[in-house]
Structure formats: C-alpha cells, structure tokens
C-alpha cells in the first residue's frame with residue numbers, strides 16, 4: 289500500500305527546510321506533498337517544516353483554504369484531530385476527505401498564523417467486487433468450467449474502483465492484445481470467442497488495477513474445451529484360445545475427456561433400452577473389452593456398443609451374431625481305392641466359427657497319411673486317400689462359434705470294384721433285354737394283326753455313382769426354425785449343443801412333394817472335450 293514519493297519533491301522539501309531555517313519565511317505554493325490512502329483507513333498528515341526552537345506553538349489545519357481543525361475546538365471532532373506535534377489525524381477516510389491540506393502554526397508572542405506544510409490527500413477505493421463469468425459453460429465439481437467445442441463463448445469481467453480502474457484479460461499469462469476492448473477503466477470488460485476450439489482451453493484471468501493506488505486484484509478461471517470423438521465407436525471381436533471364448537472390443541478414441549462405453553444386447557422386439565445388458569461397466573474408457581460366452585449370448589441376435597460423451601453426444605456400433613451353419617453335399621460316393629474329397633462351406637457364422645472335420649467318435653481329423661485337411665476359410669475340405677470299405681460312414685463338418693456349435697453330416701458310401709463290375713453286367717443285360725425287346729417289338733409290329741398283347745419297355749437305370757445333391761438353401765431355413773432346443777447336459781464336462789443336419793440317404797426321388805422327408809434335422813448332444 290505504498291504511495292509514490294517523488295524524489296524531486298523530497299529534495300525540494302529539504303532545500304525549503306534550509307531556506308526556512310535562514311529566512312523564517314514560507315513559500316507555500318512550492319511545497320507539495322502527495323499522499324494516497326485507501327478509503328476507510330486512518331490517515332496522519334504530518335505538520336512538517338516547523339521552526340526550530342519555537343516554543344509553545346499552536347497548530348491548525350486548513351482544507352482547500354478552509355479551517356477544518358483548530359486548537360481547543362468547542363466541539364472536538366472524532367473524524368479530525370490535531371496531535372501535540374501538530375499532525376492531523378483523520379479516522380475513517382471518506383472520498384470527501386480528498387483535498388489540499390495546509391498546516392499552520394502560531395507562536396505564543398505572535399498572533400499571526402504561519403503556513404508550514406502543504407499536503408495533497410487522495411483517497412482511492414478498490415478494486416473491489418471483481419467478478420468473472422463465462423457463458424455458456426458448465427461447472428465441474430472442482431470449480432473448473434467446461435464448454436463444448438464450436439460454441440460462441442462470452443467472457444464477462446467487472447469490478448468497482450475509485451476513482452477509476454484498468455481492466456485487462458490474460459489467457460495463460462498472455463495478455464489478450466487481440467481484443468481491442470481488453471484495456472480500459474470501465475467497470476466491466478467483456479469479450480467473446482466465436483467457435484471455441486481446444487486450443488482456446490486455459491486459464492483466463494481478469495485483472496483490475498486501480499489507476500490511482502495501482503492496487504491490483506485479479507480473478508482466474510480455468511476453462512476446458514470438451515469435444516466428442518468425431519467418428520463412431522469401432523466394434524470388433526478377437527477369438528481367443530477356443531472358438532467359444534471371444535473378446536468383444538469396443539473402441540472410441542479421439543474425445544476429450546474420455547467417453548463412457550457399454551455393451552448391450554439388442555432384443556428382437558427392438559426395445560433397445562430394455563435390451564439385456566451384457567456388461568454395463570459404466571466406466572470412463574476409450575476401449576471396453578468384454579469376455580463373452582454362450583450363456584451371455586443366449587438368444588442375442590445383435591450386440592451393440594454405445595458410447596456416451598459428457599457433451600451429450602451418443603454414438604454406437606454394433607454387429608450381428610449368427611450361428612454357424614456348415615453347408616455341403618450330405619452324400620458322397622467313392623470307388624474303393626480312389627481318393628475322395630469331402631467339402632463343406634461355412635459362411636454364416638458371426639463371429640467366424642472354428643470349423644474342423646470330425647469322425648463318428650467325435651475325434652478331430654488331422655492331416656495324416658490317410659487324410660489331408662484343407663482349411664481355406666470359408667471352404668473346408670477333407671481328402672481321404674485310397675478309400676477302403678472301412679472308410680464308409682458318417683463324417684462331420686463341425687463348426688463352432690460363441691453362439692453355438694453345429695455339424696454337417698456327410699455320409700460316405702464306398703463302392704467296391706465288384707459292385708462296379710456288377711453294374712457293368714447289369715447295363716449289358718439291360719441293353720441285351722432292350723435289343724431283344726426291340727427285336728420282339730419289330731417282329732410283333734410286323735405281325736400286329738395277329739398279336740393284340742401290349743408290351744412294356746424297360747428303361748435304363750440311372751448310374752448310381754453320381755452324388756445326390758438334395759440340399760436347398762430355402763429348405764435349410766425351414767428346418768432351422770423348427771429345431772427343438774435341448775437342455776444343456778451337466779455331466780461335469782463342458783458340453784456343447786450340436787445340431788447335426790442330415791439328409792437321409794434315399795435312392796428314391798419320387799417323393800418330391802414332401803420336403804419334410806427330404807430334409808430333416810436331428811439335434812445331437814456331443815461332448816466338447818478337448
């Protein structure tokens with residue numbers, strides 16, 4: 289609360305003091321002291337330049353030419369009083385106390401008043417009530433404000449000072465020169481930032497300085513600029529050790545602060561809000577990973593990851609879940625001693641299934657000298673080398689994902705060379721019969737006037753080596769929906785419900801009107817060991 293004392297003034301005061309000593313004359317206009325005091329304080333105005341050895345001096349004070357304090361007053365004032373050494377005591381300064389004060393003295397043998405010292409008193413006030421506001425902004429519990437990126441933000445600062453003040457705005461200790469109105473002695477100073485950006489984030493300070501006392505008060509406000517990620521969250525999966533052990537990953541990077549993510553299942557009725565919450569770990573994170581299993585995913589057709597940002601932005605990503613559905617020829621016929629390839633295609637499964645070939649005993653077939661397994665997603669092939677009669681039977685194209693496990697049964701029929709020979713003989717016999725028939729027919733025709741009996745001609749049977757392909761995708765859909773649900777086994781093992789869709793081996797194609805007989809399925813319980 290210091291006030292400037294002009295060195296020149298001090299020097300001139302000393303010079304004048306010496307002059308007074310020699311001449312005892314006063315040049316009142318040339319001595320000018322200047323003091324600034326804060327409103328409400330008490331002030332002491334010294335009566336200086338007193339004559340040495342003057343005994344029994346009397347003092348009085350004038351303000352702006354009028355006597356305001358005299359010795360032995362009739363009504364002693366509490367506000368103004370003169371102490372023994374002549375100084376004027378002012379208690380509880382008011383702005384009206386401002387003025388030019390003169391100290392005068394009187395010696396006992398002289399009735400005239402001598403002017404001794406001259407003091408200019410200034411009363412300052414403030415800055416007080418410095419207030420700062422940022423709109424529109426949201427207050428965080430720790431007192432920090434935040435705004436959404438892109439908004440027009442208004443900054444208000446005001447304060448009170450007497451006689452005047454200088455308001456300035458600074459951001460992160462850098463004065464806002466760009467804003468013309470950022471300097472002045474107005475009681476308020478406002479500015480705005482259009483389309484606020486993250487680079488505008490920082491500490492905003494409004495400083496108010498009393499132009500008289502140079503007293504400075506500043507007020508600071510931390511402002512954060514929040515923004516949601518521009519893109520949508522990314523949903524993905526990662527298959528771990530086992531096909532039913534899957535990690536669903538949801539990532540939503542690029543926001544500030546970090547968003548909140550959660551995964552939901554979406555019910556078929558489209559009641560999203562009521563959808564089963566797979567794992568609603570509502571924690572702030574840019575990446576949410578959850579382990580899923582068959583129990584969690586039971587009956588879920590779609591999963592959704594919803595990201596919430598504090599700015600009110602909500603975005604989601606989702607993916608469909610589909611049971612595995614291996615497709616292929618259910619009936620394959622091979623000639624003994626030849627090589628045969630069993631084929632299967634798995635395109636439905638979401639997340640992608642792990643597809644293997646299995647034998648009747650549920651053992652996974654690996655590539656050996658007997659088998660070659662081709663795993664070329666989505667095509668899965670099994671080459672059986674040098675087929676023998678023992679190879680005849682069912683093979684399973686087994687497909688498993690976190691939702692379900694299903695197998696396509698492929699039945700291999702092995703024809704021996706002998707059977708083949710028999711067929712050749714059969715064909716020969718048929719041709720012979722036909723030729724005989726033609727001969728007989730021609731004979732009969734030539735003698736039709738004598739014979740009235742009709743003769744039938746036998747047809748040549750189709751070659752039964754051909755693979756019968758009875759699978760039709762539309763029909764597959766029909767039985768898919770009619771599969772009964774089996775309760776899970778609880779035999780200590782991890783059990784898996786496997787649907788085997790099998791097309792019965794039928795040599796007869798005369799029941800074309802009955803799709804039920806052509807395609808039906810049998811759910812089979814298999815123990816998913818290993």
Ligand SMILES: *[C@@H]1O[C@H](CO)[C@@H](O)[C@H](O)[C@H]1NC(C)=O
Pocket residue numbers: 340341
């Ligand atoms: C002031 O008074 C004292 C005695 O009271 C005296 O000794 C001294 O010389 C005086 N000085 C002047 C400047 O008159």
Ligand SMILES: *[C@@H]1O[C@H](CO)[C@@H](O)[C@H](O)[C@H]1NC(C)=O
Pocket residue numbers: 332334371372373374375
């Ligand atoms: C005069 O007396 C007041 C107290 O009454 C004191 O504050 C001030 O310093 C004194 N002045 C001088 C010049 O001694």
Ligand SMILES: *[C@@H]1O[C@H](CO)[C@@H](O)[C@H](O)[C@H]1NC(C)=O
Pocket residue numbers: 395397398
């Ligand atoms: C005051 O009186 C004394 C003697 O009593 C005298 O020496 C002095 O000069 C007088 N002062 C003035 C200013 O008249």
Ligand SMILES: *[C@@H]1O[C@H](CO)[C@@H](O)[C@H](O)[C@H]1NC(C)=O
Pocket residue numbers: 428430431432510512
């Ligand atoms: C206030 O909280 C926000 C968010 O919680 C944080 O970013 C900021 O740094 C905090 N400010 C202070 C001064 O602690």
Ligand SMILES: *[C@@H]1O[C@H](CO)[C@@H](O)[C@H](O)[C@H]1NC(C)=O
Pocket residue numbers: 451452453473474
């Ligand atoms: C503002 O400052 C100017 C000089 O810089 C002065 O003339 C004016 O009176 C001041 N206004 C207020 C309200 O103090």
Ligand SMILES: *[C@@H]1O[C@H](CO)[C@@H](O)[C@H](O)[C@H]1NC(C)=O
Pocket residue numbers: 454455456471472473499
């Ligand atoms: C107000 O303050 C700024 C920075 O402190 C300064 O540059 C400017 O001259 C001041 N204005 C007045 C009228 O005192």
Ligand SMILES: *[C@@H]1O[C@H](CO)[C@@H](O)[C@H](O)[C@H]1NC(C)=O
Pocket residue numbers: 458461493495504505506
């Ligand atoms: C705030 O005020 C203090 C003194 O009260 C000063 O030292 C500081 O530099 C000011 N800060 C700013 C940003 O003006």
Ligand SMILES: *[C@@H]1O[C@H](CO)[C@@H](O)[C@H](O)[C@H]1NC(C)=O
Pocket residue numbers: 566567568569577578579
């Ligand atoms: C959600 O996942 C966390 C770990 O990712 C796990 O600790 C918590 O138990 C899960 N909550 C539910 C309801 O499954």
Ligand SMILES: *[C@@H]1O[C@H](CO)[C@@H](O)[C@H](O)[C@H]1NC(C)=O
Pocket residue numbers: 560594602603604605
């Ligand atoms: C998910 O995002 C899509 C647009 O990508 C939007 O149409 C849908 O309403 C959002 N769903 C939820 C639950 O937020």
Ligand SMILES: *[C@@H]1O[C@H](CO)[C@@H](O)[C@H](O)[C@H]1NC(C)=O
Pocket residue numbers: 625626627673674
């Ligand atoms: C059967 O496959 C094996 C292995 O690829 C091959 O060595 C063999 O020649 C094949 N046999 C026939 C009859 O194609």
Ligand SMILES: *[C@@H]1O[C@H](CO)[C@@H](O)[C@H](O)[C@H]1NC(C)=O
Pocket residue numbers: 651652653654818
């Ligand atoms: C095939 O290999 C897997 C391990 O890679 C093994 O668990 C399985 O028993 C093997 N199958 C046969 C028939 O050896």
Ligand SMILES: *[C@@H]1O[C@H](CO)[C@@H](O)[C@H](O)[C@H]1NC(C)=O
Pocket residue numbers: 625674676
């Ligand atoms: C096929 O298998 C049979 C019986 O196991 C064997 O006699 C024959 O040599 C094998 N043929 C080939 C080409 O490996």
